[in-house]
Amino acid sequence: MNDATSDVLLIDDPSPRIRRLTLNRPEKRNALNDALRGALFDALREADRSRDISVIIIRGGGSCFSAGYDLGSPNHDVERSIAKADGWWSRHVVNNWLEMWDMATPIIGQVHGWCLAGGTELAAACDLVYVAEDAQIGYPPVRLMSPPDMQWQTWLMGLRRGMEALLTGDAMSGTDAVTAGMANRAFPAEDLDAAVLAVAERVAKVPPELLALNKRSAHRAMEAMGIRDGIRATADIQALGFHQPASIEYLKSFAEKGVAAALSDRDEQFNDYRETNTTTGSTS
Numbered sequence: 001m002n003d004a005t006s007d008v009l010l011i012d013d014p015s016p017r018i019r020r021l022t023l024n025r026p027e028k029r030n031a032l033n034d035a036l037r038g039a040l041f042d043a044l045r046e047a048d049r050s051r052d053i054s055v056i057i058i059r060g061g062g063s064c065f066s067a068g069y070d071l072g073s074p075n076h077d078v079e080r081s082i083a084k085a086d087g088w089w090s091r092h093v094v095n096n097w098l099e100m101w102d103m104a105t106p107i108i109g110q111v112h113g114w115c116l117a118g119g120t121e122l123a124a125a126c127d128l129v130y131v132a133e134d135a136q137i138g139y140p141p142v143r144l145m146s147p148p149d150m151q152w153q154t155w156l157m158g159l160r161r162g163m164e165a166l167l168t169g170d171a172m173s174g175t176d177a178v179t180a181g182m183a184n185r186a187f188p189a190e191d192l193d194a195a196v197l198a199v200a201e202r203v204a205k206v207p208p209e210l211l212a213l214n215k216r217s218a219h220r221a222m223e224a225m226g227i228r229d230g231i232r233a234t235a236d237i238q239a240l241g242f243h244q245p246a247s248i249e250y251l252k253s254f255a256e257k258g259v260a261a262a263l264s265d266r267d268e269q270f271n272d273y274r275e276t277n278t279t280t281g282s283t284s
Helices: 034-049 088-102 118-125 153-168 174-180 189-204 208-224 227-241 245-257 259-268
Strands: 003-005 009-015 018-023 055-060 107-111 114-116 128-132 136-138 185-187
Touching (some): 088 118, 088 227, 114 118, 153 227, 174 185
Parallel strands (some): 055 107, 107 128, 114 136
């Protein structure tokens, strides 16, 4: 086993031809700050270039996959430089999620615990997604901030399920995510590591050049149906959210009350997320 460690990302090779990346900010529920996003994409690019790696797994350390972008720290365009005109944030993160699609190497998302907001975008950008049955997957920022940066909901779950997710911001369980089409399969949380590794080992038996073509074939079919243009178009709509009165007041409350209090106020009337669980960090 080949192991490497950084402060925010753990890297190991648990089996031949398999690279595993573990988000390592458990005290912040693996919130995606600049350092973690930068380390993640550096590691993805390195693994994609390697002729010794056929499959990449992304998982979260600690109690969850990721609670989303870190709202308690500055966020910059660390993933790919883009002009900072209005809407630069959503456009630059979409650029990188689509970069994951364009990589030759299949990427598996392994989701347990909370998978929220930007964390769902990371999972959706993976080629395969396996979840714990009791995972909680949702996009609560639609309640007061904006539509998603990368609007995957209608593409992966269809209009009706996607619309419900966007209009309520409610979370779904891992089991429900499989039924809805967001994930491939769900497993008991204690079995998830072994189950995902078993899938990765099966994938790794296929020659890497065929894996690359098979992955590209699936994405080309979706692109023929408009997924890439559709996701870019909805990224521009996301930017409009920040100009709405509700969003302006909500973002002001971050400075007045603190991020954690603002998130709790948002979810109190829904009786979910922060209001039904004790959490740490300022995310989602």
